[in-house]
Amino acid sequence: MTAPSRNQVKTLDDLAKLANYSFMDSLNCDPDAKANGQDYAPRQVFRGHYVPVAPEPMENPEYVAHSLNLFRDLGLADDFAQSDDFMRIFSGDLSFAPAPMRKVGWACGYALSIMGTEYVQQCPFQTGNGYGDGRAISVLEAVINGHRWEMQLKGGGRTPYCRGGDGRAVLRSSVREFLAQEHMHALGVPTSRSLSLYVSKTEKVRRPWYSEGSRARDPDILITEPIAITTRVAPSFIRVGQLELFGRRARKNEHPQALEELEKIVLHLIDREYSAVIDHALAMQDKVVALAQEFRSRLTSLVANWIRVGYCQGNFNSDNCAAGGYTLDYGPFGFCDAFDPRFQPWTGGGVHYSFLNQPVAAEANFHMFCVALRPLLAEHPHCLQKLNEIREGFAAAIQAEMEKMWAAKLGLDKFDPPLFRDLAELMMQAPVDYTLFFRELSAVPDDIGPLKKSFYKSPAYEANPEGLNERWSAWLARWQALVSINNSENTATVRNRDKLSSQMKRVNPKYSLREWHLVPAYEQAATGDYGLLRELQDVMTQPYAEQSQDIADKYYRLKPLELFGVGGASHYSCSS
Numbered sequence: 001m002t003a004p005s006r007n008q009v010k011t012l013d014d015l016a017k018l019a020n021y022s023f024m025d026s027l028n029c030d031p032d033a034k035a036n037g038q039d040y041a042p043r044q045v046f047r048g049h050y051v052p053v054a055p056e057p058m059e060n061p062e063y064v065a066h067s068l069n070l071f072r073d074l075g076l077a078d079d080f081a082q083s084d085d086f087m088r089i090f091s092g093d094l095s096f097a098p099a100p101m102r103k104v105g106w107a108c109g110y111a112l113s114i115m116g117t118e119y120v121q122q123c124p125f126q127t128g129n130g131y132g133d134g135r136a137i138s139v140l141e142a143v144i145n146g147h148r149w150e151m152q153l154k155g156g157g158r159t160p161y162c163r164g165g166d167g168r169a170v171l172r173s174s175v176r177e178f179l180a181q182e183h184m185h186a187l188g189v190p191t192s193r194s195l196s197l198y199v200s201k202t203e204k205v206r207r208p209w210y211s212e213g214s215r216a217r218d219p220d221i222l223i224t225e226p227i228a229i230t231t232r233v234a235p236s237f238i239r240v241g242q243l244e245l246f247g248r249r250a251r252k253n254e255h256p257q258a259l260e261e262l263e264k265i266v267l268h269l270i271d272r273e274y275s276a277v278i279d280h281a282l283a284m285q286d287k288v289v290a291l292a293q294e295f296r297s298r299l300t301s302l303v304a305n306w307i308r309v310g311y312c313q314g315n316f317n318s319d320n321c322a323a324g325g326y327t328l329d330y331g332p333f334g335f336c337d338a339f340d341p342r343f344q345p346w347t348g349g350g351v352h353y354s355f356l357n358q359p360v361a362a363e364a365n366f367h368m369f370c371v372a373l374r375p376l377l378a379e380h381p382h383c384l385q386k387l388n389e390i391r392e393g394f395a396a397a398i399q400a401e402m403e404k405m406w407a408a409k410l411g412l413d414k415f416d417p418p419l420f421r422d423l424a425e426l427m428m429q430a431p432v433d434y435t436l437f438f439r440e441l442s443a444v445p446d447d448i449g450p451l452k453k454s455f456y457k458s459p460a461y462e463a464n465p466e467g468l469n470e471r472w473s474a475w476l477a478r479w480q481a482l483v484s485i486n487n488s489e490n491t492a493t494v495r496n497r498d499k500l501s502s503q504m505k506r507v508n509p510k511y512s513l514r515e516w517h518l519v520p521a522y523e524q525a526a527t528g529d530y531g532l533l534r535e536l537q538d539v540m541t542q543p544y545a546e547q548s549q550d551i552a553d554k555y556y557r558l559k560p561l562e563l564f565g566v567g568g569a570s571h572y573s574c575s576s
């Protein structure tokens with residue numbers, strides 16, 4: 001396999017040559033599957049790791065966007081994204097895919113746990129055998145520059161796991177996912193990536209949503225929206241919930257191959273996501289222990305990164321938790337405006353998945369991950385013991401990551417609990433914009449003047465502005481003393497200040513993708529105008545750069561007060 005250099009992949013034949021299907025070739029196919037992949041009715045899938053599914057092509061696709069950064073990383077020519085061939089494949093029509101590309105993709109079953117409790121109620125058969133990729137269909141695996149990438153359509157049509165749904169995604173949610181994935185990547189947070197986004201000029205579906213300016217918690221109208229397909233890309237799309245499905249079957253001995261299927265998916269996960277860090281020569285039981293250790297360190301670091309950039313995943317069930325330790329499923333996510341430990345944009349989400357509870361939610365997912373692995377260690381009590389220790393150590397491990405992250409956000413070498421506690425208290429007393437505050441602090445101000453740019457006008461602040469300003473000034477003075485900056489004109493201090501400032505600006509982004517940025521972009525996109533979407537794509541893929549004054553005036557500012565509490569801009573249901 002030759003490695004493409006920049007712009008080398010220009011045609012479908014070039015892309016097809018890179019195809020290499022490890023998931024379908026090394027794992028088990030559902031024995032009841034239809035060979036032609038036209039498997040669109042909800043049904044129980046009792047065995048196997050995947051079901052071959054031919055995506056349902058969207059009618060009249062139109063190009064909306066592609067990721068310039070991912071295209072560059074993969075060596076794809078930019079023009080390719082707007083070619084008929086590329087567009088047909090990534091809007092769901094595999095019927096003419098040239099060999100060795102295949103004309104059929106695949107969908108996977110997975111299980112669901114919410115905060116560490118196993119559920120089967122979401123499965124239409126109440127068994128868990130009908131739950132999985134209901135509208136996500138992988139269409140290609142390609143090895144590019146020595147890295148294996150899986151490409152998956154979201155909204156590519158129905159699968160046996162569609163539960164009666166239409167298998168589609170709407171333009172609104174697809175624009176959000178497309179922009180957010182590339183923004184997170186640019187923020188330095190591990191994530192699935194966005195390849196392309198196409199919308200149908202004619203095919204529409206109905207979804208519950210909010211009427212103009214509605215302050216209702218739940219959607220109050222049904223709207224008709226164009227369907228869209230985003231293609232996302234990752235080393236694999238294996239989820240914690242997927243391991244759980246096979247773990248549950250092995251634990252209950254549901255069929256003769258249940259344990260073997262669990263072992264196969266776990267080894268496949270190691271191959272796809274951990275081969276650089278887990279020695280291939282280790283015995284199975286040692287691989288399992290090493291996997292738990294590695295996943296723990298990725299997951300704890302991931303969640304600390306989410307909090308660093310103000311991201312709330314919103315629905316951090318085990319089936320939305322990628323076993324490779326990156327961010328997956330940009331459905332009910334949000335970047336916080338005002339700092340609020342309980343920030344949760346999704347009306348269905350609850351406090352358990354709110355902003356600062358994400359370490360606890362991650363621990364619950366990690367617990368289910370370990371439970372899924374246990375059947376593999378039944379004959380190795382020593383390894384089981386090690387697995388339990390790794391599991392038990394999660395809380396301390398994530399606490400250490402969080403402290404490291406808060407220290408970095410504050411430009412400190414070491415976490416300072418009282419300083420942090422007092423900051424959090426001040427930020428909660430009267431609302432402060434999370435992104436703006438840390439970015440202004442990164443300029444290492446002499447007094448609280450610049451920090452005030454991040455203060456929202458609120459009754460709490462208006463009630464006692466002098467008192468709060470005094471407390472902020474006292475806090476800032478303590479922080480200045482800790483980072484060893486004082487107000488003298490000494491040049492060594494000035495130089496240190498520049499160094500500290502640039503170090504902090506690499507940790508504290510200037511721009512984060514707020515919902516009120518997204519709303520006008522997807523609304524405009526629905527009229528066929530992609531100008532705002534492209535502007536956001538450009539701004540949000542360089543979130544640490546200062547950018548022009550115009551851009552700063554537009555995006556580096558407080559959320560307009562009138563948008564707080566508005567359905568769609570401040571909170572939303574998961575109707576995507």
Ligand SMILES: Nc1ncnc2c1ncn2[C@@H]1O[C@H](COP(=O)(O)OP(=O)(O)OP(=O)(O)O)[C@@H](O)[C@H]1O
Binds near residue numbers: 132134164165320331
């Ligand atoms: N329109 C739909 N048609 C069929 N299945 C759907 C549809 N919307 C959601 N689902 C399925 O419902 C389940 C829960 O949805 P959830 O919002 O977590 O996932 P998602 O946003 O579709 O996808 P993913 O986790 O793949 O990013 C998933 O298994 C998903 O595939």
Ligand SMILES: [Mg+2]
Binds near residue numbers: 319
């Ligand atoms: Mg999901």
